[in-house]
Amino acid sequence: IIGGQPGNSPWTVSIRNRAGVHFCGGSLVKEQWVISTRQCFFSCDADLTGYEVQLGTLFKDPGPGDPDKQTIPIVQIVCGPSESQLVMLKLVRPATLNRRVALICLPPERYVVPAGTVCEIAGWGETRGTCCGPGTPTLGSPWKLVPWGDTSLWVPQGDYGGPLACLTADCWVLEGVITPSRICARTDQPALFIRVSLYVDWIHKVIKM
């Protein structure tokens, strides 16, 4: 994510490997369920022992004593319909919701976000070597959603799987998931997200079953 500023995106989670290294983002849609993208994981049968999500912090590598940090191991990966490129991650226990950790809403099935809606993306992806300059990657970056227009989003490493959240009826709704695209986004190229509203029935079914 280029530009933007530190923000509070309490549904955005950091997905970490066995070495505790952040490698992708995700969104908390239920206390025990996170949504991310299939491209972040080796296989639908991946053994995720040692993998975990980190919630409730602003900084990618918060201090050990960060009062709001929650770290929860992942117990299972469930792949979405083949063309969705989505996965759901089941946490070993529910996250505790508070001012730093909240659920994001799911859109109605097959909902299309009206143009002009205020949206934002969030993540701890590396911004090294970009216009934002050095410094600890922090969370958050409000952007205005423009249809097929002059977006200039470049989604570098580590933001994949994170949320495109849009403000609808005074609530933030997960309308997109950041996914690796053909090339880095440029001014003449729209950013690409997975349209979550197409897969909401699958998401509810996984949670229910």
Add this chain to the structure above:
Amino acid sequence: HRSPLNDFQRLRATELLAVPAEPPPPLPEQGSAEQCAQRCATSLACRAFHYDRQSQLCQLLSWTQHSPHVQLQKNIHYDLYQKKDYLRDCIVADGTSYRGTRATTEKGLRCQHWQATTPHDHSRFLPSPRNGLEENYCRNPDRDRRGPWCYTVNPKVRHQSCGIKKCEDAVCMTCNGEDYRGAVDHTESGTECQRWDLQHPHKHPFHPDKYPDKGLDDNYCRNPDSSERPWCYTTDPGREREYCHIRFCKKRPRPLNLTTGCFRGKGEGYRGRVNITVSGIPCQRWDAQTPHQHHFVPEKYPCKDLQENFCRNPDGSEAPWCFTARPTVRIAFCFQIRRCPDELDAQECYHDHGERYHGHISKTRKGITCQPWAAQAPHVPQISPVTHPEAHLEENYCRNPDNDSHGPWCYTMDPRTPFDYCAIKPCLAQSWLMPMLLADAVAFEQCGRREERLQQKGR
């Protein structure tokens, strides 16, 4: 750490009927399958046992399916465990433990009965309960290094080897041995294999129920994960798994129905030249180890055609794929390759959401067998023929009783995966988007709210 069950070959839901049963089998005893195996292994007369999983009762038997006047029959309450030595048609080491029913020599001479003294008189090897010399079967009572032998009925040939093959030679393997179903149950270092249906000494994900088509029988060497060769978990707690030594077949394997412009099934026979992923990321060469290290080295997978950086499916995934040239994306599918049209015939595609699909596909897109809709295990269904009588929930066929927009699905036999979609494609591409809902037509509860003042406040 070896289980007494290692000496046995398991036949699920099977009963061995002896007509008439003489001598009558002993009364069933209480215990686990392993306790029964222990009792049977230490009893000279016992060659097999029935195990009733529900009542935890076992019945020792002094016959096997190769004994005269017996027959196998389906019985969902029992599993039949038979001593391997009585069933295997190959030998381990010098074949001293061989108890099969081969009764001809390597030159085709019929064997003389062990208790007979003509045409060849002998007193050294007379039948006893302990030495297994029965009928006129090939045996190796004197540890002859050539393996089991017998006296012959030909007066000119006193005795001759029976030429029974070693297990590692009896069934050869092609490619990487994914289809190997032989009876080798030791690794190349001689360590005995752990049974696939046990989780000790090593816990593992390869439950036989979860992968019914991988042949994960007993503790035989298999290749369920597309490794280079068949392998097994070992009974040595200090060594999780190890390859097995199995002879390669001389004849070339029968070629898969290869395709180039499209892919069938999961695309294991795809040999086209597409070399970018569905999201347009270039593929990494298979003979390269950067940016991603991997074990799919082309020369170790001669049948998988891992040429250059073409999309391939060497491990039975759901479609052709490749390691990508982008460091942060290890693998990606090449879903942009189209499916071969002849594959999607009337039965194998569905209209609308597939709520009227009544075909007979009964596997998920990952190849896991579907759970029967009327069954209660491994998953208690929320949807069943009772709750949805009009949905044709027959057998374990893929169906769409809840009009799921992603097509026919089923509960799965994998304890960890309650349900999944099936490998059936829509007959026509569908446009799913609906006209835009007005923003005030939607409302949300207990989600999507945050303390905006935290938005401005850095730390």
